[in-house]
Amino acid sequence: MWLSIRLPLLPLETLCKSVPLSEKNHTSQTQKPQAVIEDNLIFCANQAACEKGIKISQTIASAFTFCDSIQLFERNQSQEQQQLNNLALLLYSFSPSVAIEENAILLVEIVHSLKLFHGLENLLSSLKETLDKESISYRLAIGHTPKSAEILSFMPLDYSLKVWQNKQQKIVFSELEQRLSDLPVELMNISPKAIAQIQSIGAKKLGELTKLPEKSIRKRFGEEVSHYLLKLYNKLPDPKDYFIPPxxxxxxxxxxxxxxxxxxxxxxxxxxxxxxxxxxxxxxxxxxxxxxxxxxxxxxxxxxxxxxxxxxxxxxxxxxxxxxxxxxxxxxxxxxxxxxxxxxxxxxxxxNKQLFExxxxxxxxxxxxxxxxxxxxxxxxxxxxxxxxxxxxxxxxxxxxxxxxxxxxxxIPNNIEKVQNNISIENNLPRPSWLLEKPEKIRFNQRKLLWHGELKIISSQERITNYWWKKKVARDYFLAEHDNGTIYWVFYDLLRKQWFLHGVYS
CATH class of the missing domain: 3.30.1490.100 (DNA polymerase, Y-family, little finger domain)
Structure with a gap:
């Protein structure tokens, strides 16, 4: 089962994405005619422009003839694709199977999501609430195939919902075929040339076209029309390339x-x-x-x-x-x-947060x-x-x-640490919160340690030896109290025969 989301004004709304919501709401209230152009032709137009006589594929000169106040914007396909990717990410909370189709359509496989949302009604309600926050125009439709959901999205949502049996949570296929047969053939996603050939034989609706034998359709209109109809009615596989977040x-x-x-x-x-x-x-x-x-x-x-x-x-x-x-x-x-x-x-x-944090x-x-x-x-x-x-x-x-x-x-393996470090575990001193970038020398006058005053040793030693294979380090560390009450971390370098101050305790 598939859900189709058609975005008829995506080219225009994408360009207005950088405009604050207050300005966009004001624009919608005043109904300014706006349109997007590509190759000097009208590609997309809002409702206000359509009411002035603006039509798709109309030239710019013709558009100004109908409405001299129309605002025209150049199409930005890269920004449209970016917006489609953002919406596809948004739909990940509804289904991991999301496909981006041409003509600004998103297809979502929802057969496995119905149980999660406790039915189609709840799923659609939640989806509408999510899409409404994006301030975009959209049309929804359901179908048993991607092609059926896509073509039914040209109609109001209630049109396709008539095929859904809520109690048994399934699609009534006889009702679906009737709904499809009443749709105009120009809604088919095929080339304009193929649509003109179909209309030339007097077929205006899908039901009139599907009355012809499948071999006759292939012979008259080619494989494009034949394959489209077979995928529409689930007689031919229609695999999709699902969107993968970058x-x-x-x-x-x-x-x-x-x-x-x-x-x-x-x-x-x-x-x-x-x-x-x-x-x-x-x-x-x-x-x-x-x-x-x-x-x-x-x-x-x-x-x-x-x-x-x-x-x-x-x-x-x-x-x-x-x-x-x-x-x-x-x-x-x-x-x-x-x-x-x-x-x-x-x-x-x-x-994990506490209840009362x-x-x-x-x-x-x-x-x-x-x-x-x-x-x-x-x-x-x-x-x-x-x-x-x-x-x-x-x-x-x-x-x-x-x-x-x-x-x-x-x-580092414990056995290597024991070889490299000759440490008295019982006398390990707490490390100070502040180490000097470079240890400073302390003057020793054979009786006292002097560093901007007198330092008194107040702890037993902690010997640290390491790097015997390189440049050997051998030090005896002590806690020392200054005259002003500050506690320092000092050491005696056994190799250089010199006292140093290395850290300060808070």
Whole structure:
């Protein structure tokens, strides 16, 4: 069983995707005639334009003759395909079997989804609610084959629903054949030449055509018409190439009117981030970096990265951080297009939350870290990554991109560690939260340790030896208390016969 979603105004609505909803609602209320052109011919027109006499395949000159106030836009096929891909992702919550067809049609195999949604009525209700949020024009229809659902979508939904038996949850095929036979032959998805040949023999409806023997149809009109009818009535297989979400996210919006200020970019940014969040949800992944590119009318490009540390998919955070980054740039020319690319992704980690969760300190959240980076630059913050080294200054390294993703530490066999490290486990000292980038020498006058005052040893030693095969390290570490009460981590280098200060305790 198949569901067809026809998008009659997709070429026009795609071009208006970067326009705020308030402006689009105002446009629909005032009913401005609008049309999309391709090769100097009308390709798509809204209802207001059709009421003025505008027709598909009409020349531009003829269109202005009927309506001198009509707004014409050049067709953008790449942006149409991008919108179809976004809608296909949206339909993944209803069925994994989604096919994108020509003429802006989406086909969804729903036979296995009826049980999930407890019937066709609930499925259609949920689907309508989802599509209405996208502010698009659409027509729905059901059928037992892809071709039947596709051709029935030219009619209102109730027309195809008459073939559905709700109690037994199945299609009544006798009723379906009757519905199909009443459709005009010009609705068939075949060449205009083939349709003209069919009409030349006086056949105006499908029922009149199907009365002819199948051999006669093939002989008169060729295999195109014959195969179409066989697939329409499920007498010939009609396999589909199902949509597969891409591995990376890349989308671009080209504006109908250029944008002169940063605030005007807010709506297209929100639209792209909305599409990104949908993509991440379907892929069950999270992103670490958003790469934005702005293209102006002088062929210049502004590119910047927005680092993401939050492990959750959060559109509000993405928008806010992008706006903070935009504050660093001045628009020297009107912006014509904007693109968003995400290549670095990791698996989405499910987190268990407490029933009564503390709000926590705002400054400790990863979002606050991202805000600092947006204000001061991406190099202003970093996190430490643990490494399988026992020498303190080698036990961690800086990671530029902050993330909640867990970093794995390389494991070393226990027997190798015992050979390399001569450590007294009982006397292991707690590591300080702050290590100096380079240990500083401490003066020793045979009685006291002096470093901006006197240091007193307050712990037993912890001996660390390592790298005997390379440049040997041999140190005795101690806790030392300063005159001002600060606790330091100091060591005596057994090889260099010198005291050093290595860390500071909080």
């Amino acid at each position: 591995e990376n996210f890349l989308q671009r919006l080209e504006f109908i009117d250029v944008i002169h200020h940063r605030q005007g970019l807010l709506f297209p940014i929100k639209r792209l981030i909305k599409d990104l969040c949908r993509f991440l949800t379907v892929k069950q992944k999270n992103c670490q970096c958003l790469h934005w590119e702005l293209f102006d009318s002088e062929k210049n490009m502004i590119g910047f990265d927005v680092l993401i540390a939050d492990s959750r998919i959060n559109d509000k955070v993405y928008v806010e951080l992008t706006q903070l980054h935009l504050e660093h740039y001045t628009l020297h020319a009107p912006i014509e297009a904007i693109s968003l690319t995400v290549n670095k992704m990791h698996e989405l980690n499910a987190q 503390d709000s926590g300190d705002f400054k400790q959240t990863t979002t606050f870290i991202n805000k600092i980076q947006a204000k001061l630059g991406n190099d202003s913050c970093y996190q430490l990554q643990q490494k399988s080294e026992h020498i303190p200054e080698l036990a961690s390294c800086q990671v530029a991109e902050i993330s909640n993703a867990s970093y794995q530490v390389e494991k």
